[in-house]
Amino acid sequence: MSTTASRTTWKRRTRTALAALAGLAAAGALALVGAAPAQADVLDATCTGSVEHEYIPGLKLVAAPVDLDERVEYSCLGLSEPAVGTFQGGGGYYLQDVTYGCLSVGLAQHNETIAWTGFTGTNVNSVLSGTAVTTNVAGSTVVTVTGTVTSGMFAGDAFVRTTTTPNITGALACLSSTGLTESSGTTVLEITSVP
Incomplete structure (x- = not known):
């Protein structure tokens, strides 16, 4: 070449x-x-609150069918429309024949209706539906629920709710003849719009 x-x-x-x-x-x-x-993602609202549970019959160490009544009171800060500013909410749920025990607390499914106060109009409720995971952390039961606001205010948003209940007083009650009939703790709820 x-x-x-x-x-x-x-x-x-x-x-x-x-x-x-x-x-x-x-x-x-x-x-x-x-x-x-x-x-x-945009944080639409963040809430802190108190939670109370009632178990009928009381929880024992071994899991058995019980009825669970939960009541929650929220104090919230809204960061975007439709809820800018501070507002309150209350709600809870009632479950029948769930299988719970002091050593095996946890929800597979979580449905909650919250009635918001301080608003007028038609969407003053929110229905939350999600899945709960229960862990024991430093002597407390921590239930983390993740899911979606299915209707009402914040419909379509995602949420994370973390409830912490100290186990110190409940441990002895689980061993009693009546079992653990009630518990209380704190909760944090974050509602986030997903683009």
């Missing part, structure tokens, strides 16, 4: 490689320009 033919081949390959690199650079630039920025 002659030197002239070799240079021609080398120039052709160099131009082809440069054209390919330019094409990749252009495609990358278009992808960056055309890609919409990722939108973060």
